[in-house]
Amino acid sequence: MSDIKRLDSxxxxSQAVIHGGLVYLAGQVGKPGESVTDQTRTILAGIEDLLARSGSDKSRILQATIWMADMADFAEMNAVWDAWVDPANPPARATGEAKLATPEYKVEIIIVAAVA
Structure with missing residues (x-):
C-alpha cells in the first residue's frame, strides 16, 4: 500500500488520501456556530493547506461537492467561493442541501484534485 499516502489520519x-495522481479530501468544515462566510473562509484555507501538503493547489481542483445546511445561504457561500476559486481553472462543482454532522455546521466542502 505504499502507493497510497494518507494525511492527518x-x-x-484521513483528511486527505493521495493515489494515482489524485488527492481526495475529506469533507472540510469550519468552526461550529460561525457565519456561513466565516465557515467558508476557514474551509477554503484548510483546503489550500491540505492541497499544498499533497503536492497540489486550487488551480488543479477537478471536482468540488458542497453541502449546505440551508440553500438560503447559497449566495453568501458563493461570494466567498467566487473570490477564492481560480477563475482560469474552475472545477466541476455541485452544491446541495443536507443535514450536516451538527446543526452548528453550515457548509461542508469535498474536493478531488490532481497532484502536480
Missing part, C-alpha cells in the same frame, strides 16, 4: 478517516 485518525481512527475513522
Amino acid at each position: 485518525g481512527p475513522r478517516m
